[in-house]
Amino acid sequence: MKHTQLMYMMKKNAILSLFFFLAIMGFAQEEKYSLDFGRVTQYEMVMKEYENDPDADAVILYNQGEYFYSGNYEQGGFLLRMKKQIKIKILKQSGVQYANFEIPIFNGNSGWESIESIEGTTYNIDQGFTQTKLETRNIFEEKVDDDVRVKKIALSDVRPGSVI
């Protein structure tokens, strides 16, 4: 996945964390961007461009990973688990490409990976507020070789203006 036009807001915009705290303190109506999974703000839905880079065709509103260990009850030892959440605002036609993405999974002699679940939602406001969920039957798996497979996903109902 190419990120040339995307701005990584989390790193650049210190004010954002302020909004975040405001949000959890209960000022949900005032927030510009939301970091809660499954939530979008009015501003995110209506924004036409990203103020720090008007040429950006999409903007990553957040991209957060969470790692934790859990016991492996079958084989002993521990499993490293990762939860990744990413929210993107599509601003221009050329930004729609970010709604198509791939997740590689490795499975070889030195270890293995598996995907427990993939969830995705597309939010639109141009025909009234709508949420379109990613359906499991629209997730495909490409076999790259014996060790690597790639989950291939194209989110539904994506166009300029969508938040995914």
Add this chain to the structure above:
Amino acid sequence: MVQIDTVLMQINDRNADTEIIIPYSKGDKISVDIVRLEDQDGNIIRKLKKNEIKDRSFISSVSLYEDDFVKYFDLKHDKFPYRIFYVSWIHYAKSLNIIDIDHARSKTPVHSNTLIVEVPIKDSIKYKYENVESPKIAVQNRFRKYIWKYGYIPPSSADIYSLDKDLKAPSIHIVPLHFKYGEAGSFESWKSFGNWIFRLNKNKDKLPAEECQRIDNLLRNTHSQKQKVEILYRYLQDYTRYINVSIKLGGLQTYPASYVCNNKYGDCKALTNYLQSMLKYAGIPSYYTLIEAGTKISELDVNFPSQAFNHVILTVPLEEDTVFLECTDKNIPFGYIGTFIQGRKALLVDEDDSRLIPIPALQPDDVLCSRTIEVKTDIQQIHLSEVQKGYKYEFFNYAGKELGKDRVDNIIRSQIFSGKAELIDYELNSNNRQSPEISLTARFKAENIYKEYGKNIILSPFPMDFKDFETPDQRTTGVQINYPEFYQDTIIYEIPDKEIIKIPEKVFVETDFGKYEISFDLKNHTLICYKTFLLYPGKYPIERYDEFFRFIQTMKNNELKNIHIEIL
């Protein structure tokens, strides 16, 4: 259908691509039985074990997913030449064409190839072949056996705008007369094949209730058929995108319209079927139309019905005119016929009356690219104003919409006046979906465009961007120009404070291939250079290549020549 390949391949040097791939689809049974590496004399050096033959997906770059795979292996050796020998066996779960061999697009020389086709006597096949001797036909038990033999050495490099029939490349195409692929069908005629496509895609036109309501709202207050079609086409363009997921019969069978309603995406078949379904709901008949897309036109053999297509468009007959709609492009005007589909035959699919139809060809005015270049010698700047149509419009329109700004910047920097002038700024105006043209204005900084030697001034030319053709001694094929190319330049050189007394002569060349003109005019302190180049579409045999090349070179030489003027 079972296909058995027995291949002996010689690898001559280390530059050769030695990976062997054997494509198959999900549901097919495949086995690669023998793979071995031999030296030049046939001595076995190494045998590949079964687990050394790998498997991977085989998905074309335009698709998100296809249920196609390859078995692959790569046998390398340090002594050249060496040989790879293998036997593979595929039992196809489904097949439409029996075999399509065409070496015109292959770069691998074939020392000798034997194709044996065995058909049960009760079944009939249709076949055609070119640059191959007629097959030997024999009847054995319950089979009819056809044997073709040929060899072929392709030219080392492909010619620009080549006329492929001059390659004399072997080709063999075989189809069954009757087949079952989802539905039963026949290659008896274009009509029977088209009608089969209709049956394969029947009952895929149901729209959800809310979609019908949306269409009602969109078409409220619109009475003209043409406007209705345009509104629904725009709706398609605005709300859907191209995503190809091809599984099972998906190469030829469309997804239902509801799939596009839910996902707001689809491939050419799904998007075309969706628009057709919307039009049907609005009471407007339209026709799913198979075509072989590509800027290079491969002429359809009207006498040999086959699955010779790679794309689908929608034909909508209207009172005023018939429109052809490309449903996978979000950015083109309503009814625009691009370089990818123009000037060829297509198969209109109808329930009982499928037929070949011509898609109109682009005319010179449809492809005119005109530039006005103001050369400001005093401030060493060039101001370019360009209106592009045809292929260049399609390219820049796509880039402006679908690629990010960084990539468009790079394209403009590398394609326009590259090495001659430095880009200051530009504006690409592609907002207009009403007319198939795109305008580009740009400013450049340029030194060395103006040189003064006493009473002589030398001005830099601004050549038109046109392909470099092979010299006649390196050319192996005739020329095929698929659509006209038409360029017009007006170059205004501002030369303040000088009295110009002599300007270059006009040059005009007209041939069967096209025409070229360059002329000069003087207005106050400006020299204006007018240029026109028009290349007609056409096919010219290799015997005329000398003449064609001379015409192109005359144009090129005049384009590259510095402009000499004299001052008082």
